[in-house]
Amino acid sequence: MHYIRLTIALGFVALTAACGKKAEMPVAAETNQAAPAAAMSGDMGNMAMAPSATSAIKAKGHGTVTAIDKTAGTITLNHGPIPEAKWPAMTMAFKAAPAITDAAKVGDKVDFDVTLTGSAGEVTAIHKQP
Numbered sequence: 001m002h003y004i005r006l007t008i009a010l011g012f013v014a015l016t017a018a019c020g021k022k023a024e025m026p027v028a029a030e031t032n033q034a035a036p037a038a039a040m041s042g043d044m045g046n047m048a049m050a051p052s053a054t055s056a057i058k059a060k061g062h063g064t065v066t067a068i069d070k071t072a073g074t075i076t077l078n079h080g081p082i083p084e085a086k087w088p089a090m091t092m093a094f095k096a097a098p099a100i101t102d103a104a105k106v107g108d109k110v111d112f113d114v115t116l117t118g119s120a121g122e123v124t125a126i127h128k129q130p
């Protein structure tokens with residue numbers, strides 16, 4: 001189930017205009033398609049493991065909350081550059097656990113921890129700037 005949810009999240013982020021246009025990072029979408037094909041020749045049981053082959057990057061960012069979707073479990077941040085991932089400043093949606101979407105408010109200036117996998121990311125911690 002985790003793989004399916006991740007795929008949906010990646011698709012959602014890919015459709016988010018800001019990221020796709022400003023950054024050169026359609027890598028995750030391509031990797032997701034290529035990896036299962038490669039696994040096909042071997043053990044079908046490995047297919048669900050394919051996404052973890054994309055290396056995740058843990059990074060810190062700073063930005064402003066521009067939207068929160070508790071139903072979808074996403075938080076949209078207008079964030080500054082993230083050198084760890086060679087990302088420019090942009091506005092994009094991240095996955096986020098309820099503890100994070102509940103704690104944040106639109107307009108908050110925040111520091112956040114994020115785990116990036118390809119063009120998708122999940123905010124794992126958030127702190128309102130004093």
Ligand SMILES: [Cu+2]
Pocket residue numbers: 019079087090091092
């Ligand atoms: Cu971004």
